[in-house]
Amino acid sequence: MVRCGGAAGWSWPWALTGAVSLGLGVALKPYVVVLAIALVLVVLWSRQWRRVVAVALLGAVSWGTVALLDGASARGTGLDAQRLAQVEAPFPPEHFLAMGTWDSAEESPVRRWGAYRQDQVEATAAMDPATRTADLRAQAWDQVGGRGLVGNLRFFGAKALWVWGDGTFWAHGEGADSRQASSLPESLSGMTAASRGAGELYDERAGVVQGLWVAVVLLTGAVLLRARADPLLTTWALALGGLTAYLLIFEARPRYVLALVPVVLLVLLRAGLGSADHPTATREAR
Template identity: 25%
Template sequence: MRDTIDMGLARLGVYLTYTVYAIYSVIAVMILFLVSFGYSSLENPYGLRPKYALPMPVFFVVALLFVVLLTYALLKYSCKGGNSYCYVLPLLSVAVLVFQNAVIRYTPYVANWDPDTIFNYAVAAVRGGDLGAFQPYFDMFPNNYGLAVLMQFLVRVSFVLKLDPAMFTASVGALGVNLGCLILALGIGSAIGKACIVYASWIIATILGSLSFWIGTPYTDTFLFPFVATVISLYLIYRNSAAPITYIVLVVMVFSAFVGSLFKPTVLVLVVALVIDCILRYARREGVLKDILCIFLSILVSATLIYGVASPLLKKHLHVNPNPEMAFSYHHYLMMGANPQSYGAFNLNDVKISAGIPDKTDRQAKDLDVALRRLQAMNADSAIHFYAVKLVTTYGDGTFGIGHEGKGFPEVPSERNLPNSLKKLYYMENNTPSVFGSLQQLLWMILLLCAALLLPRKNTDDYAVFLRLSFIGLTCFLMLFETRARYLYSFLPIFVVIFAVSLDRIVLQMNAVLVKRGIVLSGGMGDE
């Protein structure tokens, strides 16, 4: 009887795993197709993306050629490894950090939205200024308490060190992104063990993450980035380690995600993906029950420490006293995510709707009612068009919304001695991204292409199931609630690891086909 139950559970686990494969493939291919061939026709009227100098199909073709050439190079030249990246990448990261600080110094982002509000609050709080003007903001957005307290601390440190507080806070955020890219590369190395793929992954992560114009804006995006990178990297280490290290890694992984949720709760999608992945592995009899118990215990302890202890302490260190009755809940973001005018992007009218209702219960009921009415008003055609535009708005911009967030892109600062090289590198002309912005778009298309080409393994005990679940969860979350290209910036590590795993598997499959036909281009790529 027990054997029959075990066999049934194993079959169910395999079936559900292949269902994850199918759902992931449909979403990834659909995103790639819409971004590549529907970009111009699926325009968001709020203009939350730039006009690229080249048509999107051209970016797709170039990305495809790049992947083909890279695959050929990896097949022709042995890429078995060596761990030189363990020594080289930290040195390169230091060089990148120096350049990051030059970018922060010479290309200030005049952000007349949330980052500016929180930073000005932190400066006023440290200096003992009047904080009354900031009260309404923290009433509405309790999700930024953690960032506000962190900025208070960083501003205080900058005053002690006699440094510019804006540059110092931005530099700390940039350092976190830099470390995140390094941690990510080392995690990829532990899972794949091929130096060339590790280097390629680090270069892409650095160009899209560490050298992004967003590093000049101290906000949740840069501060969350290293936590996402840590969670993803620890998962790769977890799948390549044995007890008791396994349990230590799981605990740190879950705790890192909960700490990151103080900046943005979306990161908890990774915890959900981890739970589902471990349950599927156990159902397939490829995992152990102890792992699941360890994860649930870690969730319980982490949630208690973060939301029961740390969150109240952070609120005590906030120098304003927010009114919980005015706090925007998930109902507000659900309403905004269904807005047919802005296609789920930020909408000021929706903010006015929520802010205009002082009672918390009434506001949540109103927000939910508006959201449901908007969804019910869509027929099949309008719903397909709505979510197609929303997908392209979210996934269509490799610069992650630079110049199309908040109050818009800043003027080239005239009061600073801005080097022409940096001006040409980062600033747009006539709404057309710079050469660097176009490079970012090309690399982003390569990531989307490799995501669509992620091949399953014959052995269902596949660590890429977690990556697929994370991708699915993140996409569903952003399609359900408010979205924008910038929201993907913090989750770049997911796409970079998918790129590395996908490229590795493409090379392995191609190598197997060539060997079967008696064609050997290199010493072989080895096995996973």
């Protein structure tokens, strides 16, 4: 097998496949870049410069994949840079910071911590950029400063639980998707009874997937605490930590976790198999 820069356990075919996949993921969901950041940190910490060079080359492949997909989507949709700038204008980074620190404070099962707010977008869209930025920063500061230390610990703890603890990934928490007619063939249309929030079987289905997801998250955390660190496991764990930090600070929804659910499962499998103590991992490390 062709090794990547002579580094043990690396192979160019798999590395290139991973780089292209990472580029595809970032093109679809930019916050998937936490995987790339985690990989760079782990490789730099190893001080194995062949791996640093290899990761730099793979990063170029990922960047090229993103650029290629971006250009293809622009041509396919007709949304050039000028039109995209018009669409993105109401959404400066400060919007997502102000949203991310907001608490709906409802005494309701649908209470939201740091979720998207269309009313905020509409209220500030007509402001000039400088005024809007200042207003949104002030909102974020007031929301954080007004809660105090204990209040913020409770808020961000609740937000982490809200984001990571929803096994349905808030599939029907917003928009009109749940009210659309089923797109399934007639022979399968009965499945909507379990897949849509208004369906007769949705409560049962939600209970099952909620239980499974919470079990996966708790089991992953438990085996990760007992696992021996190796570069791959460390990279995945750092990526999940980076995603959590991002979602705690900025606007978040449980469905944002979906993009990295495969990483959660990979961590569970690798840590559960004993990581570096597992015979396969030991052979790869030699």
